[in-house]
Amino acid sequence: MRNNAESIKNITVVGTGVIGQGWIARFLSQGYQVTAFDPAPGAEEKVHAALKKVWPVLEKKGLGEGASLDNLVFEKDIAKAVADADFIQENAPEREDVKRKLLAEIDGLSRQDAIISSSTSGIMPSTLQKDCAHPERVIVSHPFNPVYLIPLVEVVGGEKTDQAVVERARDLFEAAQMKPLIVRHEIDGHIGDRLMEAIWREALHIVNDGIATTGEVDASIVYGPGLRWALMGPFLTLHLAGGEQGMRHMLEQFGPALKLPWTKLVAPELTKDLSDKVITGCEEQTEGQDIAALEQRRDEFLIKLTDLLEEYWPAANLNGRL
Template sequence: MSLVKKAACIGGGVIGGAWVARFALAGIDVKIFDPHPESERIINEVMANAERAYAMLTMAPLPPKGMLTFCGSLAEAVADADWVQESVPERLDLKRRILTEIDAAARADALIGSSTSGLLPTELQAQMKHPGRMFVAHPYNPVYLLPLVELVGGKATSAATIERAQRGAEQIGMKGVVIAKEIEAFVGDRLLEALWREALWLVHDNICDTETLDDVIRYSFGLRWAQMGLFETYRIAGGEAGMRHFLAQFGPCLKWPWTKLTDVVDLDDALVEKIGTQSDRQAAGRSIRELERIRDENLVGIMQALKGGNGGKGWGAGKLLADFETKLWANAGGAQRSPDLSAPLRLVNTKVSAAWVDYNGHMTEHRYLQLFGDTSDALLRMIGVDFTYVEAGHSYYTVETHIRHLGEAKLGQELFTTVQIIAVDDIRIRYFTKIHDAASGKVLATAEQLMLHVDSNAGKSVAAPAAVRSKLAGLADAHAKLEQPDGLGRHVGQKR
C-alpha cells in the first residue's frame, strides 16, 4: 500500500520544482504554493525536462502522472498532504516561520520534510507544536533524477517519522540515507564544501581555470565516484592488501602541506568576476535549460550503464533503478486488460528520445534491438513470465533474431510495437514484431524471433509449465487466423 498518495511542495525554485516532478512522475498528486509570479512557468519547464529525462531513463510503465495544483495559500496546499516538502530559501528565520505555518495547517499524521542544505533540524523545529514529524530531507539536484536524499532528524523527531520517510522515499524511487547525528551541512555537503574550497583556491592562484578543473573531475575520479564512492574506490587502490595497506601507504600524505582546507579564500569582486567570466566561456552560450537537458542525458546514460553492471544484477544507482522498475512493472501488470486477439498484440508505446539518436538525428541501430527486446519482455509478462517467475529459476531466452530496417525513426517520433505469434510448442515461441510510426501506422522495422524456455539453474531448455503453455496456445490459435506478416521467413540478403 502506498504511504504517500498526496504531496505538497512549498517553494518552487530549482529544488522545489524538481521535488514536484519527482512526486508527480511517481503518480502522486502535488499541491504547490510559491508566491513567486513566475512559479507556474518555472515548474512546468522543470516538469517538461523531467518527463524528457524519464523517457530516456526507463521503459517501465510509469503510473499516471500526478495532478499539479497551484494554490493561493500555504494552508490550502498542505491541508490534505501525506508528505509536505518545504524548499524555501536557506534562511533560518524564514524556514522556521514556514515550517511552523505548515505544522499548524497540515494533518496530524503528515510527514514534514525540509530541503535545507545545512541548517540543523533541531533549530528548524524549535517553534513547532508537533516537531516529532519534522525532519530534514536533503536531496541533490536534479531531484527527479539523482536518487539520494539525506534523512536527518532533530532532537524531537521520532524514529517512526524517519522510518516512514525512508519508505516514502523508496516509493518514489529514491534512496533514503539516514544520518545518525545532526551536523551542519550533514554528510554530502561537508564533502562537497571541502572540494569546493580547494577548487576556489586553484582558480584564485591561476593553477587552472574552471573548465580545466571540471575536466579533471569528470574524466577521472568523478567516474569512479559515480559507481563506487570514495572508500570502496580506495580499497581497490590498496590492491590485494586492501584498505589497511592503502591507509598505511597514503595516510602520511594527509600531513603534507598540500591542502588549504582550513584557509578560506577571499571571494572578493575580482575573484567573483574571474570565475564568472571563465564559467561564461565554458558554457559556450548554452542556456540553463539546455545545460539541464545535457546533464540529464549524461546522468541517464550513467545510471543505465550501472543498471547492467554486476553481471546484469545492477550496481549502485543502477540497481536502485532496476529495483524501482521491477515495482513499476509489477504494479502495471495488475491492471492489464484482456488483449485484443483479432489483430497483432499492441504492446509497447514509446517516443524516440535524445539518448536514442545518432549524429544524423535518427534512432541508432542498437535501440531498435532494445525496443524489440522490451516488446519481448511485454509479451512474456502477458503469459505470466514476470520477475517472480524469473527469480524462481525459469525464463525464455532469445536464440534467433532477424531484423529488417524499413524506415527511419527520428528524434521525438512516437512509436508503438505489435507482435504476432507464429508458432509455439512446449519449449519454443516463434513470433514476429513490428515497430510502427504512431501517427501513420507505417512499419519502420520488423523482427522475426525465436525464444526457448529454459531452466536457468540447469542451463538447459525445458518444457514451460502448463499455465504458460495454455496462455501461449490461446494466442497462437487466435493469430493463426491472421494473414502472415510480410517478410516472414526471409533470410539476410534475400531479394524482395
Template structure:
C-alpha cells in the first residue's frame, strides 16, 4: 500500500519535500493558500526532477502522484505523515499545527520544518501534542540528506522514532537533537559563520565573492567529508585534537571573531546584495539552482564512498 505524505506550505522547503517524496515513490497531497501555489509547486518539482533522475529515482517515482488540496483538512485527512512548512512565525505555526492536529488521522506523525522554533512551544495548542516533532531539512531538500529531528516536552519517544524511520526511508540522514535548543545544531553553526561574514563585509575587509571563495576553495572542501572537529583533529598531527588544543587553544582568546551580528544598515544590505548580484553575473535563480544541483550530485557521489556508512562506521564521522 502506497504511503501518503501531506505537505502544508509549498514554498522552497515544502516544494523540496514534495520532490523528494515523489522521487521515492510516495503519494503527495499538498496545500498552500498562496496565489498560484499549485502552479508554482509543480514548476518547482519539474525544475528539480532532472537532478533527481540523475541521482536515481525509486520504483514508483512519478510526478503524477502529486495532488493539490483545497484546504488543510483535505490535505492531511488521509495522510500517513505530515510535513508543515509555514513561515517562521510562532503564532502562525501554533494555529496551523492545531488545525492539522484536529484533521489528521490519529496515527499520523506531524512534523514541522522550522529552522529554529522550539517544538514545546509549537505544540502548545494541539489536542494531541505527543505526535509533534521538528523535522528540519536543508535546502535543497530533495538532494541534501541531513534532517534534524527533535521533540518537545510533550512529544512521545515513539513519534521521534517514527519520524526518524520515515526520513531514513526517503534517503535522509536523521540527526536526533536530544536537547531542545533554539536553532538546533546545524543552523547555530551556520549562523556563527554568517555573522562573521557580515562583519567582514561591513568592515570592508572582503567582498561577498572573496568570502565565498575562502569557503569554497578552503574549509568547505574539508567540511564536506570531515566536519569541524575531525578536521581540527588532523590539524594536531600525530598528537591529534589534544595536541591541537594545547598548541592553538590560546588563540581562542584573541579577537578573531565578532559573534554579535552587525546592524543591518541600508548600506550593508546594499553591499551584500550588490555583491551577490555581481557573483550571479545575470544568471537567474533557477539556472543557479540547477548548477548547484549538478554539483551536489557529483560531489555527493564522491563523498558517499568515504562517508562512515560506506565503511561500516554508522554514526561516526
C-alpha cells in the first residue's frame, strides 16, 4: 500500500481542534509518527482526552502496523514542530488572513521538500499559497468529520502547485486507508461541501417555512434518499432508478423539473427565529442523550456501514483509483 508514500514517515499536525484531533487519530492508527502543535492553552490535554476516547473504536476497526499512541509528540515550539516533518497538515480557524500567515510561517520553517497541506473547507489553494516562498508544495487536503473514520479527503492543488506533490499526497492518504479525491479544478468549497451546502440551504428553508422540523427533515433523508446516497451518490442513484434505460430515461423524465421552482434559489436569512428553530430542533432530537454516547454509536455505525460499502460499492466501475 505504501508505494511512493513510503517517503512520508513524519507527519506534523498544526492546530488541534476537532479536525486536527481527527487527523492525529487517523495517522497514529495507521502507524505514523505524529508531531502536534497548537498554541491554545490546554490543547495537549484535549488531544490526549480525544485520543483516549476514540482509540478503542480504532482498535476495533483495526490498527495499522506499528500503530501506537506513543508515536505522538506534542511540541510547544512551531519551528521545532515542523523542522523534521515530511508532511504538515494545517487546521487553523477558517479565516483567509490567519491561514495565509500561518502557511507562510510554516513555509519558512520547514524542509523545502515537505508537503504543506491545509484542511480548509472553502478557501482555494491558489489563495492560500500566495505568501509562500515555495508554493509548489502547498495543497489543500479537505477531510470530513470524524476524520479518523470517514475515508473521503479532497485533494486540491493551486496554480503554483507541482502536480507531483498532489500525487504524493494521494499516495499518503491511500496508505492511511483514506479515499483521496483529486479535485480537477479548484473551486470555493471544493465538491463535498458545495453539495452539503446545497442540501443545507434547502433544509433550512423547509424548516423556516414550517414544512417540517429538523427531525422530520433528517428522517426524510435517513429513511429515504440517504439510504441510496450512502451506497451510490446522487448520480448512480438516479441511473438505477431509470430502469434499463438508466440516466437517459431519468433526464427525459426529470430534466424538465430543473425549470420548476422546487428549490429556493437564495439562502434564507439566518434570523434569530430560524437559528432557534434549528438549534432547539437538534437539541430535542438528542434530548437526554449524552453527546459522547451518540458519537460512539455513530462511530460503530460508520464502521459497519463502511464495511458494507467495501463489500458492495465496487459493483460499479470507479474512475481512476477511487
